[in-house]
Amino acid sequence: MSGRTRVRLCPERTCVGCRQRTAKGDLLRIAVVGDECVADPRGTLPGRGAYLHLDMACYDLAVRRRAFPRAYRSQGPLGTERLRQCVAQAEHIDTTSSTSSTTGK
Template identity: 50%
Template sequence: MVRRVSSVAPVRTCIGCRERAPASELLRFVAVGLELRPDPGRRLPGRGAHLHPGPACFAQAERRRAFGRALRLTGVPDTGPLAEHVRAV
């Protein structure tokens, strides 16, 4: 049996602008309860979603209410910790 190693980087979709980009260019985040936490190391457990690390895509995702849909949450997610991380980057 021959194993093939793919040299293609994983591609994800930004929930803000809906553009596809390599996962290394996007910020992964997860929901812990209803709190959204950034996961720059891509190690936190649970369902994750991706976002360009800029305020424009963050604002667009908030306006479209994309956070809850992307993470399949019931209720209004707390975007505070994620917003602070996006502002700091």
């Protein structure tokens, strides 16, 4: 033994929108079901996964850059409307909870 202790790092993933590496727990896993990108918060859906911040700016970047078809190695376009609704709803919940925690309500 060398006497060194191994530091266990948390898993990191790259957001397909902003391309930032972040802790896996801070990102939403996206999976493909049929021809549709769907949120997979538990990480239980089969197949390849892509990761995205719960932020509409990252979602918009990913759509504009066509990052979802590239991440899944898809030949055609993928539907992202349900995913957009999920991210918008999560972002709204996050901003509401952070506002109420700063105002003390």
